[in-house]
Amino acid sequence: MIRRLFPHPYLSALLVVIWMLLVNRFTWGSLVFAVILGTVIPLLTEPYWPDRARLRHPGKIVFYVLLVLHDIIKANVQVALIVLFKPNRKLQPAWITIPLDLHTPEAITVLAGTITLTPGTVSADLSQNGHALLVHCLHAPEPEAVIDEIKTRYEARLKEIFE
Secondary structure, three states: OOOHOOOOHHHHHHHHHHHHHHHOOOOHHHHHHHHHHHHHHHHHHHHHOOOOOOOOOOOHHHHHHHHHHHHHHHHHHHHHHHOOOHOOOOOOOEEEEOOOOOOOOHHHHHHHHHHOOOOEEEEEEEEEOOEEEEEEEEOOOOHHHHHHHHHHHHEEEEEEEOO
């Protein structure tokens, strides 16, 4: 019964949280409406999700989010220092191809989003076979180090969560 009412429980919870953040104040009416949205939207979109994403270790998502938030703050400082103090001629921007060990579309999407959220890097393209991600780096004097960092810091954790 519960599985039928909440076919995507994580999506339902996320919708409730997002709605409450958008409202920006707590009222019981807003909470009831958020729960209604969190129930109805997944029910209506259920037919369009034939292959539901499976999370092997959903508890590790919290640690992953904290890691990404830490890295975003750290990268903001690094990019600010680059913009303020590094002359353009000393910048070493690079296009880097990152080979992927991830296979699920959801995990690859989270990795690409994480890379784009981190200042100084942007996910630009996914290979047609889904085995490589093209990333642009604002300053990458050692492209191999960037690849190693992305694979060990993000991809390995996402593999634990999704695969």
